[in-house]
Amino acid sequence: MVNCMFYLEKRDGIARIGKLKYKNIVFETPYLINYLDEPSIARELDFGRAATATKYVIPEYLYEDLKSKSDEINLVTGLSTLSPHQVVDIFNQIERNKPIYAVGVADPLNLPILIYMGVDIVDNILAIKKAYDGIYFLGELELDVGELEKLPCSCKYCRNSSTKDFTENELFEVVARHNTEMLLLEIEKCKRLIEREELRNYVESKIKFQPILTSTLRLLDKGECSYFQRFKKSKCIFSAIESFSRFEVKYFLRRTLEVYEPKTRLLLILPCTAKKPYLTSRTHRIIRSRVWINVNEIIVSSPLVVPREFELLYPAINYDTPVTGDWTDEEIRFVSKWLRKFVEKGDFEKVVAHVSGGYRKVIEFGLRDYEVVFTCEDGILSDSSLNKLKKEIEGYERYDLYEEMFKHMSRYQFGIEFEGQVRGKYPNLDLFNGGRVARSDLRYGMLDVYEIAARELLSNRLYWVQIGEFEPKNKIFASGVINADEKIRPNDLVIFYSSTIMGVGLAVMSGKEMVESEKGVAVRVKRKWPV
Ligand SMILES: [Zn+2]
Known part of the structure; x- marks a missing residue:
């Protein structure tokens, strides 16, 4: 029977928004099946005779015999009994051309990562169970209903009522409905975040509330999947250690290293700036106005290392990272390892670093057997520092940065180069060759052709x-x-x-x-x- 059709509308990595047409009813996904009301879809589903989780405890032939035979919706049951390794294992193997329903597991904390892993349908089974155990959801918190004099929420079920206004059974019902509202709110947030391509930032913050969710994300990050985008319209927020292993970072570093072709004999290393692209920042503009820079440059940040040629690409063009001046050992190791790989791609006879503080540590550690000239004495923009920089790098050679930017960007994005002359005012650049060939698309951090x-x-x-x-x-x-x-x-x-x-x-x-x-x-x- 073909009762069920799924229409994908928007992806953010593996997470997706879609429309699920079941018989004649259309549901927007991610969708919550409400077991307090008529759970119309659930009525028709084959939940199987053994939960998905039993595949790790019973013999394979038995599992194959007893598992759900639903061929229109993928059912995943018993997730809450599994270890993070097993959960990730299930999601790494799951068929993604059908909607995925994670049964009886959703709570306000795990919902974002469930949706991030590609779950399209959840339910309020756990929310109802917890209500009857006397647990009241308040955002990320679980409160004990017995300790509440007033319900601290103004939804249409709670209305900030006194708990004494209800009989025991009424109170359970109210809490179950309220808990369901909290789940719906979380689903709504995730939907908006998928539309904005920002779900990952949110997931990284939510997993911090439960180590088991943190482990799940870390294990998930070891895998890779063709649904992750190389270019996005959202800002990457790198504020957790998990940010280092997100797809955007791994892909950017790997791909830039692959296609990076430095040309000059001198390399200049500069620190990152809050404003992106770096070249439009006050700091980089002042340096350029004082010193004629005509050589390869690499900008050091955390967790990114960005040869100047790639600064218009995502996520280099649109990210934010907390800056305190202090670098953790982990950051120093990670960034210096990548810096070294980029430097090794060149044939540099001289490396000049115009950086101070933690940045200097990264360079000293990563390039410890290189002779690096540090030009920053008392602040990166001071007269003496800039004079020293000028003395070290001016007159070295010629380098057409914008032309190289187009070459590097098109190699990164397509694997080939386009011929042409660059026009426009940075960062809005165009490549012309008889007609318009390509332009920098700053919204997605890519080339438009x-x-x-x-x-x-x-x-x-x-x-x-x-x-x-x-x-x-x-x-x-x-x-x-x-x-x-x-x-x-x-x-x-x-x-x-x-x-x-x-x-x-x-x-x-x-x-x-x-x-x-x-x-x-x-x-x-x-x-x-x-x-
Ligand atoms: Zn409420």
């Missing part, structure tokens, strides 16, 4: 999406996709084409999903022209 580059990408079979014979409007649905490049991740810039039309769009799904899904938005169209 036009017809010339699109044709070149298509002839190289890069980031292509083959569509049916129709003229796409704003969206291309998965049903209209015939085939697509497997490399495509959500938010990648893609080139779609049929025999009569081609154009540029933003992927909503991964390439594999576009081909495998029957429903949902695959690509948002940016521009198009006849073939």
Whole structure:
């Protein structure tokens, strides 16, 4: 029976917003099945005779026989009995082309990470159970109802009433309904965060309330998945140690190192700035106004290390990290290791570092066997420091930074380079070659491309999406996709084409999903022209 259809609308990593059509009813996901009312979907589901969690305790043949046979919705039962390793194991193996329902496990603390792992449906079973155990949810806190004189919430069930206004049974019912409201509120928050592509920042803060959730995220980060975006419109907040292992950081460092081609014999190392891109910051502007910089530069931050050529790319263009001047040993080790790898890619005969404090420690540790000239004496912008810097680096060589930026960005994003001349005012740069080839898209931290580059990408079979014979409007649905490049991740810039039309769009799904899904938005169209 085909009762159930799932339409993907928006991805943020593995997390997603979608529409679930079950028989004739449409639910927005992430969705909560409310067992206090008529749980319409649940009635029809095959929960199996053994919980998913039993696969770790009973023989495999028995589990296969007893497990849920639901083929339209993936049911995951008994999660709360499992270790973080087992939970991550289940989610690493789960089929993601069907909606995922995590049964009887959601509470306000674990909901964000459940949704982050790709759960589309939860319920209020645990919230009801806790209510009957006398537990009242207040945001992240669990309060003992027996100790409350007044209910500290003004929702339509609590209305700040005195607990004495209710009989014992009425009170349990009120608390169960209130607890459900708290879950709904959390789902609503996660939905907004997915739309804004900011769920990860929130998850990193929520997992801190329970070590078991922290372990789950750390284990989850060891895996990788084609749903994570390389480019995003949101700010990366790096304020936890878990921020170091998020996909954005791992991908950026790995990919920049892969395509980095420093050219000059002298390397200048500078500290990061709060304002992004760095080159628009007051500090970097003052340094440049006083010293003629015409060499390769690397900017040291935490956890990022950013050769100047990549500073317009996500997440370098849009992140925030707490700065106190003190660096932890962990930060020093992590950042200095990456700094060294970047320096080793060059053929530098001289390294000049215009940094102080913790930054200097990172360089001294990472480049301990290099001869580094430190030019910062009494503050990075002082006359004597800037004069020393000037003396060390001026007149070394010529380097066309903007041209190199385009080359590095296009290698990073597509694996090829485009020919052309750079125009525009930094950071809004364009590449021209007879017509417009590409421009820096500051919102997503990527290159946006036009017809010339699109044709070149298509002839190289890069980031292509083959569509049916129709003229796409704003969206291309998965049903209209015939085939697509497997490399495509959500938010990648893609080139779609049929025999009569081609154009540029933003992927909503991964390439594999576009081909495998029957429903949902695959690509948002940016521009198009006849073939
Ligand atoms: Zn309430």
